[in-house]
Amino acid sequence: MTSGGIPMPGRGARSPEHRVESTNLADILERVLDKGIVIAGDIRVNLLDIELLTIKIRLLVASVDKAREMGIDWWEHDPSLSSGERDVHEENRRLRQRIGELEADRTAELDEAPPRKRAATKRRAPQQQESDG
Amino acid sequence: MSLVWVYAVQEAGAGEAPDMSGVDGERPRVVGTEELAAVVGTVADDGFDEAGLAAAMEDLGRIEMLVRAHHGVVAATAQDRTVAPVRLATVFRDDDAVTAMLRQRHDEFRAALDRVRGRREWGVKVYVDGTAAPPPAPDAGAASTGDRPGTAYLLRRRADRDRGAEAREDARAVAERVAGTAAACAVDVRRFAPQDARLSGRTQEMVLNATFLVDREREDEFRDTVSRSGDGAVVEVTGPWPPFSFAAAEES
Numbered sequence A: 001m002t003s004g005g006i007p008m009p010g011r012g013a014r015s016p017e018h019r020v021e022s023t024n025l026a027d028i029l030e031r032v033l034d035k036g037i038v039i040a041g042d043i044r045v046n047l048l049d050i051e052l053l054t055i056k057i058r059l060l061v062a063s064v065d066k067a068r069e070m071g072i073d074w075w076e077h078d079p080s081l082s083s084g085e086r087d088v089h090e091e092n093r094r095l096r097q098r099i100g101e102l103e104a105d106r107t108a109e110l111d112e113a114p115p116r117k118r119a120a121t122k123r124r125a126p127q128q129q130e131s132d133g
Numbered sequence B: 001m002s003l004v005w006v007y008a009v010q011e012a013g014a015g016e017a018p019d020m021s022g023v024d025g026e027r028p029r030v031v032g033t034e035e036l037a038a039v040v041g042t043v044a045d046d047g048f049d050e051a052g053l054a055a056a057m058e059d060l061g062r063i064e065m066l067v068r069a070h071h072g073v074v075a076a077t078a079q080d081r082t083v084a085p086v087r088l089a090t091v092f093r094d095d096d097a098v099t100a101m102l103r104q105r106h107d108e109f110r111a112a113l114d115r116v117r118g119r120r121e122w123g124v125k126v127y128v129d130g131t132a133a134p135p136p137a138p139d140a141g142a143a144s145t146g147d148r149p150g151t152a153y154l155l156r157r158r159a160d161r162d163r164g165a166e167a168r169e170d171a172r173a174v175a176e177r178v179a180g181t182a183a184a185c186a187v188d189v190r191r192f193a194p195q196d197a198r199l200s201g202r203t204q205e206m207v208l209n210a211t212f213l214v215d216r217e218r219e220d221e222f223r224d225t226v227s228r229s230g231d232g233a234v235v236e237v238t239g240p241w242p243p244f245s246f247a248a249a250e251e252s
Helices: A025-032 A047-061 A064-069 A082-109 A124-132 B050-056 B060-078 B095-104 B106-116 B149-184 B216-228
Strands: B002-011 B029-032 B036-044 B083-085 B119-128 B188-191 B205-215 B234-241
Touching: A025 B060, A025 B205, A082 B149, B002 B060, B002 B095, B002 B106, B029 B095, B036 B060, B036 B095, B036 B106, B050 B060, B060 B083, B083 B106, B095 B106, B119 B149, B119 B216, B149 B188, B149 B205, B149 B216, B205 B216, B216 B234
Parallel strands: none
Antiparallel strands: B002 B036, B002 B083, B029 B036, B119 B205, B119 B234, B188 B205
16 A cells, blocks of 8 residues: 555655655545545535545554454454454464363362362352361 | 635645646646635546545545545645645535635634644654564473463463563553654644554554654754654654644644
């Protein structure tokens, strides 16, 4: 998305060490679409469209985690955008597997205690022994 | 039948429109009153009427073209004069409607031009290494919990998480230090949301995405000081931008 574009005025005029001229589309969008003087023209661009677009762009611009916090997740259903989510699914799968193993361990440890559907917590286990004994 | 696209507002007599193509491939021009003028372009009514713009807003490729062309004309205009950039997709029926609008909102445009006169906008971003993915923990707990692989795993996860929180705290501190340094050399500041790595094109995480209005006389000082304030973190300064982010009186 950074290819092409319009040279910024003053490009190359002065170049301190860390300076990077930017024609990054996201940088331009943040300003052109979201800033600038707002004038209601004769052509009424449906404001909802602009707002929706801003939200879409924001989702690309903002961090994915932030968007998810806001409860916005439409990109997860968009195959072109969801490739980066596979890692999370894989992580979840491994975590579920690990929890299963831990629960199996716990069940083995407690095989003398009364059977429970879920592993007893450490706090409750002594109480159980007291009342039993 | 045609329509009139507005790029920016300037003072009357500030100069001609830049010699370049606008959003519809048109040559931009200037229309105005005795006091204020607008840089505008004549665009086709199909494609820039309600239906055309609504369709364009659904098409990221077309949006990119419009956004880059709009920004290009505003940036070229801003090179040799004070301008108040206008938001994308501001379209009028004809020149008379534009001049009527200039008269109606005269005071507001005057204030905007005064606010940005002699100043330009500079973006500042800060990137740090992997606050999201800390390196794997050394297997310190493995010896004592060798017979408990599940416990060792959970201890490792917790250590990773603690280190992640620490890294995020450090990143925030770096970001605030750079922002503070920049603000000391600037007139005003606006903050944007940090960009996702897929947009920034960097593997590092963006922890600051802000933009500053800077007096032209202080631009060298601003760039030099800000560039050096990262203390190991990568500081990216972009610009100069036309003062898009400061045309409106307050942060929207």
